[in-house]
Amino acid sequence: MKTTVIGVGLIGGCIAIDLRKSGLATKLVGVDQNPAHATKAVELGLVDETTTLEEAIADADIIITAIPVNAIRSVIIKVLERIKPRAVVIDTGSTKSQICKAIEGNAKRKQFVAAHPIAGTENSGPEAAFSGLFTQKTNIICEQEKSSAEALEVANRVFEVLGMRTIFMDPVEHDKHVAYVSHLSHVSAFLLGQTVLDIEKDEKNIFNLAGSGFASTVRLAKSSPEMWAPIFEQNAEYLSQALLEYIMHLQKFQYYLMKRDVKELHRIMTDANRIRKVLEGIEHKQQQNQLVAK
Amino acid sequence: MKTTVIGVGLIGGCIAIDLRKSGLATKLVGVDQNPAHATKAVELGLVDETTTLEEAIADADIIITAIPVNAIRSVIIKVLERIKPRAVVIDTGSTKSQICKAIEGNAKRKQFVAAHPIAGTENSGPEAAFSGLFTQKTNIICEQEKSSAEALEVANRVFEVLGMRTIFMDPVEHDKHVAYVSHLSHVSAFLLGQTVLDIEKDEKNIFNLAGSGFASTVRLAKSSPEMWAPIFEQNAEYLSQALLEYIMHLQKFQYYLMKRDVKELHRIMTDANRIRKVLEGIEHKQQQNQLVAK
Known part of the structure; x- marks a missing residue:
């Protein structure tokens, strides 16, 4: 065709x-x-x-x-x-x-x-x-x-x-879901990159101290602004909602951190560990993908 | 020995x-x-x-x-x-x-x-x-x-x-730097995982819509709370400072998002793109590492 x-x-x-x-x-x-x-x-x-x-x-x-x-x-x-x-x-x-x-x-x-x-x-x-x-x-x-x-x-x-x-x-349902599982990850990576670049004016230090964990978390900050700025604009309502919830979770964490409430920090992280199950599914798909590609 | x-x-x-x-x-x-x-x-x-x-x-x-x-x-x-x-x-x-x-x-x-x-x-x-x-x-x-x-x-x-x-x-300088390039990435991943799990009660949807970008950004949310809660507590002052700056960046981004100020969103992302140079250095190290391992 x-x-x-x-x-x-x-x-x-x-x-x-x-x-x-x-x-x-x-x-x-x-x-x-x-x-x-x-x-x-x-x-x-x-x-x-x-x-x-x-x-x-x-x-x-x-x-x-x-x-x-x-x-x-x-x-x-x-x-x-x-x-x-x-x-x-x-x-x-x-x-x-x-x-x-x-x-x-x-x-x-x-x-x-x-x-x-x-x-x-x-x-x-x-x-x-x-x-x-x-x-x-x-x-x-x-x-x-x-x-x-x-x-x-x-x-x-x-x-x-x-x-x-x-x-x-449904298109509205689609936009809402991708705000959380895709667009929010991009924003979090962009601003994590920004925060670290901001503080570490001498980029040599980031390079020395950053490990593969940092690289993985911030990877999406390399994405194209030409592509993503319009996506964020079109999905502004849902993305904004997702961002507010993310910010709220971060603020709560910071509150327990300042209180040195290790028990509560531990509880939050243990709860977040449930993502392991989801990620194993994604990794399983990727492995199948690589096998197929070979 | x-x-x-x-x-x-x-x-x-x-x-x-x-x-x-x-x-x-x-x-x-x-x-x-x-x-x-x-x-x-x-x-x-x-x-x-x-x-x-x-x-x-x-x-x-x-x-x-x-x-x-x-x-x-x-x-x-x-x-x-x-x-x-x-x-x-x-x-x-x-x-x-x-x-x-x-x-x-x-x-x-x-x-x-x-x-x-x-x-x-x-x-x-x-x-x-x-x-x-x-x-x-x-x-x-x-x-x-x-x-x-x-x-x-x-x-x-x-x-x-x-x-x-x-x-x-210097130990104090060390703790400050790792707050930004390591501990903050962990917190951002833990709470990104938490936010998405929270909204997507039916975890099947995350699994369907999440791609490798999400997996990469949230990977550290699998980390051990037993190990990380004490690290966060010991580095609470600097980590809290890093978190506040991260939250401030996120809030600014959300403000421009709600104003549909695409130009400003674009500028922020272009600035964050500078992380590419840093990441290429880390990836270069990882590749050398894999070559050595082979």
Whole structure:
């Protein structure tokens, strides 16, 4: 199938690699407003060619958008206006309420699938793309009842080829959940990084004293502000709620710390240890992923 | 050299494995107040035998303590009372001010070396021990001028054998720095775990939506409360200061989020991105470490 990927960064690039590998995409066209990314994507063989949005969608069977969430609305509306009658448009953005609302009642709503394949790394751009990013991970589709059966079938084939398991969710529920399990982790890492950089003006000291634990906790602070600032803005209500709860927990901890109430600190940490069970599940998935990749 | 390890958990166990491997420890005796850990440590071959503190130190050349920081003071004082004239006692705890203060003026202060080999995993107990934990990592020695040249030499051999690079630091400065680059990461992970567990009563949802980013950020929430509660208590002043600064950064971020001030959010994240340089240094060390281990 003729496939167009709009936004050939990390996500778009990883999708392109695996759609080509599987044979599902017979031709791959890229679109990127950053000329350097466009050139690089062709150079790396992620896509066969890059061109303008208009040209790239005129003849495409599948159009996948992998662009910052603040750009999705206008791009999707433009795309839907110009696509072939049976073409399918799949969005992969990390927030889903605003885009679903924005195209409610669009004449071609049935040709659109609102998805969120949950995967990523702290790196960005076409050079960061690799095969297997999505293997064994979860994809969310929102408002599946508003997509046609044909569009859903094509989307399912795409996500199956990527090795993902798809679940269905209401867009508002989706945004709320990701505020806690994804967006909050990013904010906590960004500001942990900021706090430590602030105090340790001489970065040499961080380097000397920081171990793998610090590296792991702060890793997401390397993420792209271009991608994340719009996500945070679109999910501001739920993220703010999550942040307030996190701050409240931190303040409570600090209160017991100042009181030297070791028993209470111990109790809080023991309670947080329950996350071990959840993490073992995620690690199990990752290990399976690595086995599959080998 | 006859070596006694007091506390045969993760840290004590990892030290024992590599001291034996190198031939530096000719006999290894373990002490652990947890009988299950003591039995396990012998079973796993971490130490040759376990016995009482009194017996274990009477004939030892090197005594290494790897126990919760709230237990160090009384153990070290007891150990110093009973050791051989040229024996060396090395502590490995994560806070250094209190122990240095506690044995100030002790008649055998010269035989003691206050160290902090910075390494660990989120796991604990003798089963968690493995060879190579310390390779390419940093060791801090505090108040080196209060240890005898002979004691320092023995300690240097130990940390060299473990593959560590030793730097020297004032104990108060040490505690302040680790509050930011180690203890704060642990608290942020514990409370991130707590916040998400709190909201997601149905843990299935976290499992579905959480990716590797969440797993990385929250990994330290698996750490042992038995080990960390006393560390936090001993370093309460500096950790509290670090926590307040972290909370202030989070609150500022939330303020700009509620104002939908994307430009300011973007600026904060771009600033935090500077951590990339620091992390690349840590990752570089880890890669060297893996190469050495292979």
